[in-house]
Amino acid sequence: MGRGAVPGVGRAYGRAMTRSPSSPGFWRSPLRGPWLTSVLGVVLLGGVTVLFVTGLVSYAAYNPNLASVNDKTPEKGILGFYLFSWPTDPHWLYRLNQGVHVTLGITLIPVLLAKLWSVIPRLFELPPARSLAHALERISLLLLVGGALFEFVTGVLNIQLDYVFPGSFYTLHFYGAWVFIAAFAAHVVLKAPAALRNLRRLREETLPDRVPPDPVPRDPLPSDLVSPRPDPPTVSRRGALWFVGGGSLLLFATTVGQSFDGLLRRTALLAPHGGADPGSGPNGFQINKTARYAGIDPVETTEDAWRLVVTGRTGTVHLSRARLARLPLHSAALPIACVEGWSTSDQWWRGVRLRDLAALVGYDEDPPDVLIESLQRRGAFRRAALRANQVADPRSLLALYVNGEDLSPDHGFPARIIVPAAPGVLNTKWVARMTFGDL
Amino acid sequence: MRPRKPALRPGKPMVRRGVPVGSPFRLLLLGASFALTGYAGVRLLADDWFAVAVWFVGAALLHDLVLLPLYAVADRSVVRGLDATGHRDRALYVRVPAALSGLLLLVWFPLISGRVERRYRLGTGLSPDGFLARWLLITAVLFGAAALLLALRLRRATKQRPPATH
Structure with a gap:
């Protein structure tokens, strides 16, 4: 997040330049800015960390080091450094871990989409690179965005039995997670301090008194994400956050029931194992493969x-x-x-x-x-x-x-x-x- | 005038003349990150490197250059359309149900579209038929609720308005 202004660059954009997505004036939403990006980023920092850890735990649950028949990724090398003998206690351990992994992943989809929306102007940033480090960081961002979408897409397809991805799910989702987390970790180190600082400053100083009079005040922190010629607002920043949260809540509410039986399962209206049980009586419960x-x-x-x-x-x-x-x-x-x-x-x-x-x-x-x-x-x-x-x-x-x-x-x-x-x-x-x- | 670009970033350039290199910390961090990427990446690409690379990069391109522009343009045309009739403030009543319904369709497309019908029935022993109907029903409820809220708001506004303005 930038802190200073470069004098004179304002001349660089005129009316003609606003037709190009590389021009800051092209992006009109008054919502974009450090506040929204920081809030969404911090939510994803927590959420993705849980997804990664539960993913690693799930991988360990297969005991891949025990025998080749259990191991779909025999070339894993040091990526299996943490593997341990999978315990039998508590007996609901895998149920909890996997329920959290999948349900949280689905719940985070709107947050991920909103985060990507909030930083889209940076994709078209010019010049493409200001320094070697900046060029490398942009390559890393491609791995970050590609990796996040790859992981979410393969996961969402796999739970719906839509095996269109190019290879075994275990291999793709496991190695893909490591490629993603490499870029994610670098991104967190580079950005999290600024995001947390932004949120602290905004909470302490400016935000509360600014909200009531103007539904979308200009983001009080200077940033290239803030549109120089914003459209009139249709929703406040808090409203936008409620909107993202509402999407998450809707996905959560129509998914989480598939980890429970009876009436709760029926609330999972669109999840693959929501709705009714496959049968009635003692054998009526959910089936993995018929x-x-x-x-x-x-x-x-x-x-x-x-x-x-x-x-x-x-x-x-x-x-x-x-x-x-x-x-x-x-x-x-x-x-x-x-x-x-x-x-x-x-x-x-x-x-x-x-x-x-x-x-x-x-x-x-x-x-x-x-x-x-x-x-x-x-x-x-x-x-x-x-x-x-x-x-x-x-x-x-x-x-x-x-x-x-x-x-x-x-x-x-x-x-x-x-x-x-x-x-x-x-x-x-x-x-x-x-x-x-x-x- | 707003600053077009921040002059200083957390890692500020070390070299000010010649080819800028950037902060050594940032370079080291990204170097470490790429080393892990490489280690996992050769394993990710081991079987069908081209298809996996297409999926990986394609996911980012498809999102950034197709999905996002599509929904942004759709949203802008809704706002513009309502703006033209002087009802810009009603954009939310279209935007929220449409976005939530679209989100559900995006996530559960394989089940809703019926493209995995056979495997789903065989695999789970469950009927694959209800998903489209349930999604349509949820969509109807979302739009219905939005319409109801808008109607209530309009009614309240009418009641509060002084009679002279009628």
């Missing part, structure tokens, strides 16, 4: 055809569903929480503990990692690995029943994995094979 989508042939899941193959230190055992049902059964109340941000409340699952299955094949004490393979034909996670701490948790089940009934085909009949705090796709459905051992 049996048909996964290519499950009902013939494969009959009592005669289906056998669970469990392999470990002492060899391999084949278990029919009836045999599994005669093993000690345990219950756990756990949610389904998807990377797409939606989740269900806790469902009451009943089945065989993973650590009891490990014991069947020679791991009586401390259970090891396990590789789980599904009957499903398609899907990036038809094979997935769970870490020893997840196998050992007494709430981690190979579930046969949910809410008192057999699993439905869409929820993974004959048997599915359910692990506290694990991302939805790691709760493998239609389990065919489990291989215990260090991966």
Whole structure:
């Protein structure tokens, strides 16, 4: 934000110059100025930081370092520096993290759009570069804007199952986030002090007494963002902020319900998993991928055809569903929480503990990692690995029943994995094979 | 006259003659930033570099040179149109519902347009049919509410106006 005036530059623009977007007179809105840009910038600073952190946490939840089947970004190198063993407590950890990531991302869209609108004159700034540092900063701004839009667009498309982006979502959204955050961090270091200073000065000195008489006072701080020949106002600056906030509120209110069940879900009018549940009764809750989508042939899941193959230190055992049902059964109340941000409340699952299955094949004490393979034909996670701490948790089940009934085909009949705090796709459905051992 | 450009920025130029370099702090910071960009960037571009680059740069260009000018021009024509009839102050009653409805369409376009209908039905087991209707309904409510507010405001204004001006 500028603090001084250059004498004489006023001559540089005349009536003819205002036709060019490079001329300050081209931009007529009386709203543009340090105040609006600073407020929106500070909101985004907080919001984007939360998005980035929850994104990194979500990435860690897949345990990408555990096994290659979990890792969609094997070339990540130092970008995975922070990875840790994903815990099983609290059991709603992934549900909360992913709900915040997606819902907040959607809520911030109007703020991002408003911020970009507020600084659009700078895109056409001339001369293109005043110094080497300025030229580099403008390149960095292209990465900042391109990166932000790339992340928001890939995220918004992915939750609507519109996979038009050029590659795997995990790869694009993860590496894209790092490209974006590199530019974002530089931008914050360069601009946040000025933005905070602006807001402090405006709050302390000028703003309160200026608001009532004139709905849009000339921004009291000098800046190239302030239009030299503003149109008469149609809305006050505060009104503009309410407008942006209203957009955020509308998106929030029509999205957040997809992280809850019952009446709240019905309030999510446009979110992908809002509205009604797919069915009624014990198996009526939200589905990640239906049996048909996964290519499950009902013939494969009959009592005669289906056998669970469990392999470990002492060899391999084949278990029919009836045999599994005669093993000690345990219950756990756990949610389904998807990377797409939606989740269900806790469902009451009943089945065989993973650590009891490990014991069947020679791991009586401390259970090891396990590789789980599904009957499903398609899907990036038809094979997935769970870490020893997840196998050992007494709430981690190979579930046969949910809410008192057999699993439905869409929820993974004959048997599915359910692990506290694990991302939805790691709760493998239609389990065919489990291989215990260090991966 | 307003200053066209600020003379001083937080990082003020060090070199005043010859090729300006700029503040060394800014250069170092941007250098560090670009190093990370490069590290992540080669991985982002590893598979289909051209398509990803098009998406990355295209997103910025599409927003800055298409979306923003479009809505700015639309907004300006609404304001001008109302201005011509002497009702400039009513711009908000069109602008707010239109912008909110447009925002919802922008975010949920794949679902509202039905372009992912088959995958959505197969994937979630839910009906893909309601989205367009719900969006239209929300749009109707937004415009209806704006019209109601405007009507109330006009009624109040009429009541408050002294009879002589009728």
